[in-house]
Amino acid sequence: MRRWQRYWFRAGGPISSAILRIAIATSILWMLWRLRDGYAGSPDTSPHGLYRPIGILRLVPGEPSPMAFSVVWAVAWAATVAMLLGLRSRTSTAVSFVAALVIASYEYSFAASWSHDNNAPLLAQLAFLGARGGDAWSIDAWWRRRRGDAAPAGHAYAWSVLLVQLAIGLMMASAAYTKLASGGTSLAWVCSDNLRNHILVRFDLAGLPRTAIADWLVDSPVRWKVTAALNIVAQLAPLAACFATRRPVLRALLGSMFVIETFALDAVMGFSNYHWLPLGVVFVDWDWLAARLQRRAPEPDRVVSVRRIVRGFVATFVLCDLVIAFYRWPKIDQRLGAYPLSAFPMFGSIRARPPYGEHQLYEILEGRIEVVSDPRPEPAVQSWIDHHPAGHDLLGARTADEARATLTAFSRELQTVFPNLAIRTLRAQLVSIQAQPYPAPARLDRVDVATIAELSRHGSFRCMLGQVDADRAFAAPVGLPASDRLASYRDGGFTDLVVGGAGLARKTYVVVRVVVPGEGERTFVVGARS
Secondary structure, eight states, rough: OOHHHHHHSBOHHHHHHHHHHHHHHHHHHHHHHTTTTTTTTOOSSSOOOOOOGGGGGSSSSSSSOOOHHHHHHHHHHHHHHHHHHHHHHHHHHHHHHHHHHHHHHTTTTSSSOSSTTTTHHHHHHHHHTTTOTTTSSSHHHHHHHHHHOOOOOOOOOOHHHHHHHHHHHHHHHHHHHHHHHHHHHHHHHHTHHHHHHHHHHHHTTTOOOHHHHHHHHHOOOOOOOOOHHHHHHHHHHHHHHHTTTTTTHHHHHHHHHHHHHHHHHHHOOOOOOOOGGGGGGGGGOOHHHHHHHTTTOOOOBBBBBOOOOHHHHHHHHHHHHHHHHHHHTTTHHHHHHHHOOOOOOOOOOOOSSSSSTTTEEEEEEEEEEEEESSOOHHHHHHHHHHHHHHHHHHHHOSSSSHHHHHHHHHHHHHHHHHHOOEEEEEEEEEOOOOOOOOOSSSOEEEEEEEEEEEETOOOEEEEOOOEESSEEEEEOOBSSOOOEEEEEETEEEEEEOOOOOOOOOSSSEEEEEEEEEHHHHHHEEEEEOO
């Protein structure tokens, strides 16, 4: 307990607290600017049927009205500017946090999960609540001097600075922990083709141009593995800085990795979270630096008494943030809607197959709906088709009735949205998105594996979905001739199956080859052994 008190509740630090107040306000203003033109959506333009409130919005009955949202938007800007200037600093910080959190939370209240681009400034502002950030470099301080009031003395400023530092450190360390935990003792996140495949999924799968550095990295195993190792080191360093608070130079050096990682995230992966950058000031002991520049002794390191509410706030924040950051199973942050408290699992999965020391095929299986029409769908129509959830739903279909219902509903919606589209056939395909192993060129290729189901404009339906378990598989033909030519598909290849045979491997798709009159041999999906 004594070490806890000595760490958090030390005297001194008004300059560090003031600079951090300005930095957090700058970061929040930058965030609001990024959200200004429809980036976050607003109640008058958002898809209301998908509204699923997270975080603070769970306390609000119903969806915010356009007028309420406009008021919150104005309050967020005004309060954050007041925080920046140090006008009623603690009150403006609290009001700014609530308003900015409502705006940021609303953005992700229409998605299955949230992204993490705004977590850093919001977490920093949450940790800064109640801080005496206006005792220096503020309108509050200027007004106090003008009235002739004595300057505050003997207050504990360190806890708020250190709590913000811990919030940033835990967020970054959570990302490193996820990557290390995913790979286990094999260090697969580093020692495999994982980062190469992550880059391909990030850019090539989305049809985006790679950054210059990403393009350079995927051409050499040494490059992507060294970069992966440096990424984990950079993400652990800010947390290490939290244990070097009495070594200002080491603390600043470790904290600088947060700034470097922010730049690297854009240079490699194309995520420009530059509104995080002002928060880097939290890793500098500005009071110590000011004392060195003025050639005076720093304030003695002594414990200061604080109110019980402050002690409770610090303990509660540390406990909650630790649990959220490192308790990954199940995704407790997303399930609780605890935004902005969140784990940071960005790119934390392993996109490679064991043995990790070998270059191997990387594959993603997806369901895709092919629309055969006259004329062919235009690019905008095709984009709508490709992003419709029906493709994913058909990938998980287990019976012909499920597949028929999904295709029928999709057909009706497609015809409603695009009434001039002359649909002939809807064909649901099992598609393999493949990256050939190094030294093959780094790219993703789409390969049709088999047909899941087909629905014609006249209502005729064809499907072979049947039963697949550990010991057997059989097709149940609908609109197709029977066939016993079964095969399993796994890791980019087919293996013939004996009807009634046993021992199907997990994560295997069973298909059947059937001769369709007038079309020749076709391959249809029977089901999956998950």
